[in-house]
Amino acid sequence: MALSYDDVIAKYEPVLGLEVHVELNTKSKMFCGCSTIFGGEPNTQTCPVCLALPGALPTVNEKAIESTIKIGLALNCSIAPFSRFARKNYFYPDMPKNFQISQYDEPICVNGYVDVEIETDEGPKSFRIEIERVHMEEDTGKSLHVGGATGRIHGAEYSLLDYNRAGIPLVEIVTKIVPGTGKYAPEVAKAYVAELRDVLRSLGVSDVKMEQGSLRCDANVSLRLIGAQTLGTRSETKNVNSLRSVERAIRGEMIRHAELLNKGERVIQETRHFQEDTGLTRSGRSKEQAEDYRYFPEPDLVPVAPDAAWIETLRAGLPERPSIHRKRLQEAWSVPDKEMAAMINADVLNIVEATVNLGADPTKARSWWLGEISRIANEKNVAITELAITAADVAEIVALVTAGELTDKLARQVVEGVIAGEGKPAEVIAQRGIKVVNDDGALMAAIEKVCAEQPETAEKIRNGHLPAAGALIGAVMKETKGQADAARVRELLLGHLGHV
Amino acid sequence: MIHLSAAQMATKLADGETTSVALTHAHLERINAVDTDVHAFLFVDKDGALKQAAEVDAKRAAGEKLAPLAGVPLALKDVMTQKGIPTTAGSKILEGWRPPYDSTVVAKLKANDIVILGKTNMDEFAMGSSTENSAYGPTHNPWDLTRIPGGSGGGSSAALAAFEAPLAIGTDTGGSIRQPAAVTGTVGVKPTYGAVSRYGLIAFSSSLDQAGPCARTVLDAALLHEAIAGHDPKDSTSINAPVPQVVAAAKSGDVKGMKIGVVKELNGDGYQSGVRTRFEESLELLAAAGAEIVEVSAPNFEYALAAYYLIAPSECSSNLARFDAMRYGLRIGDVDGASAESVMNLTREIGFGREVKRRIILGTYALSSGYYDAYYGSAQKVRTLITQDFNRAFEKCDVMVSPTCPTTAFKIGEKSNDPIAMYLNDIATIPVNMAGIGGMSLPAGLAPEDGLPVGFQIMSPAMQDQRMYLVGAALEAALLSKWGAPLLSQVPALVGK
Secondary structure, three states: OOOOHHHHHHHEEEEEEEEEEEEOOOOEOOOOOOEOOOOOOOOOOOOOOOOOOOOOOOOOOHHHHHHHHHHHHHOOOEEOOOEOOEEEEOOOOOOOOOEEEEOOOOOOEEEEEEEEEEEEOOEEEEEEEEEEEEEEEEOOOEEEEEOOOOOOOOOOOEEEEEOOOOOOEEEEEEEOOEOOOHHHHHHHHHHHHHHHHHHHHHHOOOOOOHHHOOEEEEEEEEEEEOOOOOOOOOEEEEEEOOHHHHHHHHHHHHHHHHHHHHOOOOOOOEEEEEOOOOOOEEEEEEOOOOOOOOOEEOOOOOOEOOOHHHHHHHHHOOOOOHHHHHHHHHHHHOOOHHHHHHHHHOOOHHHHHHHHHOOOOHHHHHHHHHHHHHHHHHHHOOOHHHOOOOHHHHHHHHHHHHOOOOOHHHHHHHHHHHHOOOOOHHHHHHHHOOOOEOOHHHHHHHHHHHHHHOHHHHHHHHOOOHHHHHHHHHHHHHHOOOOEOHHHHHHHHHHHOOOO | OOOOOHHHHHHHHHOOOOOHHHHHHHHHHHHHHHHHHHOOEEEEOHHHHHHHHHHHHHHHHOOOOOOOOOOOEEEEEOOEOOOOOOOOOOOHHHOOOOOOOOOHHHHHHHHOOOEEEEEEOOOHHHOOOOOOOOOOOOOOEOOEOOEOOOOOOHHHHHHHHOOOOOEEEEEOOOOOOHHHHHHHOOEEEEOOOOOEOOOOEOOOOOOOOOEEEEEOOHHHHHHHHHHHEOOOOOOOOOOOOOOOOHHHHHHHOOOOOOEEEEEOOOOOOOOOHHHHHHHHHHHHHHHHOOOEEEEEOOHHHHHHHHHHHHHHHHHHHHHHHHOOOOOOOOOOOOOOOOOHHHHHHHHHHHHOOHHHHHHHHHHHHHHOOOOOHHHHHHHHHHHHHHHHHHHHHOOOOOEEEEEOOOOOOOEOOOOOOOHHHHHHOOOOOHHHHHHOOEEEEEEEEEOOOOOOEEEEEEEEOOOOHHHHHHHHHHHHHHHHHHHOOOHHHHOOOOOOO
16 A cells, blocks of 8 residues: 555655756857757757867857856855866767766855745745755757657667757756755745746746756655654656646655655665656666766866956846745735735746736736636646737736726637637637627617516616616626626616616 | 978969969879878868969969968868868778868968868877877888888878978877977977867867977978967967967077076986987077077976876867767768667777777776876876976076987887887977977987987977077077088988889
8 A cells, every 4th residue: 555645754854955957048059159949950050069070169158157157146156256167978879079068066156045935834934945056067969769669769769869959058056955844845845946947037047948848857855764864865856847746756756765665675776757647757777876977177168267246247137036026016916825825826927927017907917817817728738828828918808808898708708719829819809700799779779678578677676676687687698699798788777777 | 392491482472483373283293203102191182272272373363462371282180170171080980071160270271371282191089109090001201211200290290391291280289290390300389278279170188289380491380370370269278369479580580698498307318319419419509599508497297298198098088989970970880770889889999099999998097986086186286287397497498498309200110019118209298288388399400320300399488489489490590501401401302103
């Protein structure tokens, strides 16, 4: 019988370690001028440098250095006055040089921290995640293994190589070990990755799209008996590509480790691959024998020695911290805690803010994104940002409703149409022939017709029983095929029945 | 015409006494006649050279202002990429590869309208001191075809000594420009590290590799030096400062009041007697020209060779990892069902020669965890100590000098099975690379006992390359007036076919 999570945390303390890889959104690659645009024809974004042709040499992308320093500053790191690139040597067909230019013992940013807040049984609680280092490196190419059952290199008939990704700038953010989170380990990890993502987004240095791999998390988990000092053996779950998966992967690994330990077996030090469908991990590469990457300083690149004044300029230009920003928005919009948490959870805060910035009322913007649009995203099982509806679309729809040109019900149809790819709101309205019946004459005709059909109800209303109006308004709406503004119908109906 | 210096050829071109096409033809004919014996070239780009020459002639006819060496032919060491031209670095693993891009050096040569005749032979990936490690067979020393022309750039130096080209490009990681110059009676300069871009130079040891000019006179070397040097944004280690005025220095040759430091440790035991004789004689000539000769000491030079053979193999083990049969060059064993790993293994097994494998293995070992500090780490410390030795010595002198090599050219095959003996040939040239400073070798005469050329080495502080040209020009002038004719007038005629 599977162990329950409660059983695990009654006996063991989890210790976390998180490594996050972030693809920077620089226009060109880390060490050459090739484009970084996602999704180009294979091998069209390459040159002698990123193909590692004989004789080619790397040069550092200054913008990538700037972005990394900004990340370090935002994560409260110290910026090394002198840091170096190093070669990490290993063979793989999709790695052109058969070494990766990375940083080893002299990273550019060290010793930072991030505070994250999560809901606990005792209310909101803050946890500090200490950052060991932030360093720069380059991505590898991509292999596509064709013909095998697993899509892995073993058993494949042949492999295709695409070097477009080779040399894309990556930043790796590594935490120190994170003890003391107890049963909240999965939530803390999730909150940490979410906070990182928000910080990176606010800095504008990355697209931070987990589903596209521009932000990838490797989660290290180990367990030790509560009260024990020495660390247990860890596993490293790779490429967990959503916030929810971070939480699930860690919870799953904690249970798997505890089951092994309870049976007196040992945890194997290895990489694990998270399976989105089952929420379980499968075994990857053993790390029992530490791989020897033969690191040494990259002789083709001069050390990175950022000017102190430049660092201070970058520090001064840092945007507001996302947590502070959130508090400010909450106040400005007068949103209750629970609603705020719902927005953060559903990951719609940014898009709501964008919608508000385009003139929409905060409450209305929130209710669209958190309500109807979130519902459709869930139904389609995609991230809200992947839907074909933008903040500008929603702002426009809200404006039309406010102007009385759309009813809430019609607006929902417009939203649906935009998401279905029928075009911008105006196009959807035109194509679907959606139109509020504003013509009082037409409405009055419908009202008179309905009153004639239901004289008893009309009489009740005339006699002051206003709740009965609902039934007649409904009938009028039906009569006008839903294209009437219900508020106007109510006004006219009551007037018609003597309530001016 | 082929026996003139590059500067004289340039004058004749400028004066309309000859054309680049004629000059290029003359050299192609010479190559055709003697290169079967010398084997300086791996590839002769006859059509490309003549086309380039015709273009320069047309520009000149149109009255365009041309660079000083425009129209003069040159031999390019096969370690430099040239777009569309086979480039092997002397290795089988690159057989058939035609680079899709020009190295910065080649781009500059083309911009200077220097005519590229072809690619010269070299030890595989520039690893060697004899050119015997070329996968395409050895080059022969024009002074004695049974002897080595030095290495790794033996093809370039032999081409100069055999009058197959008046200019050549070399690269120098531990002496690969200077030692071949010494044993062939030619001039070779390793500029300060970073003076000439490494972009397109197929790397052996990135922190030591440096391209430089090879020629038959100090002035020719200086002219070529100025043509290829300068900052290159494509090379992170390239020096961003004006190129020293080496042509002016080579023209002046004024050493009055200069202090010339003789390195105590690079002389004496282990140096052939004729090498010492010619070295002492050169010192006297420099003193007579007004220089002050002082003795300087560099106590850590004795560790230079050992440290070099840790740093260079370490870097090469990583630099050569890219030769994996995936993207270019040789591919062996690519049959149905073969894994990428087995193709990589087979290709590297067959494509790399013995010396290259030896160094890859050495370097892999030296960088391994647990050994890194003892080997690579210690070697880097020695490197710092050598730099400090130079810095201290340069407080007492303007340039330092030594024999370029302990011996004259040895016989082909003589040291093939004794790598240590082979490595020792570079004992005097390696410290210069370790410190990243400038070094020149120029002919000091023939050793009395074997009648073979002896090289005189001049070392100048980083970014002071003009100093070695001053001293080199002074010595060259003094020797010329002593001999009455350039040393190479004594080289066998090599009638060939």
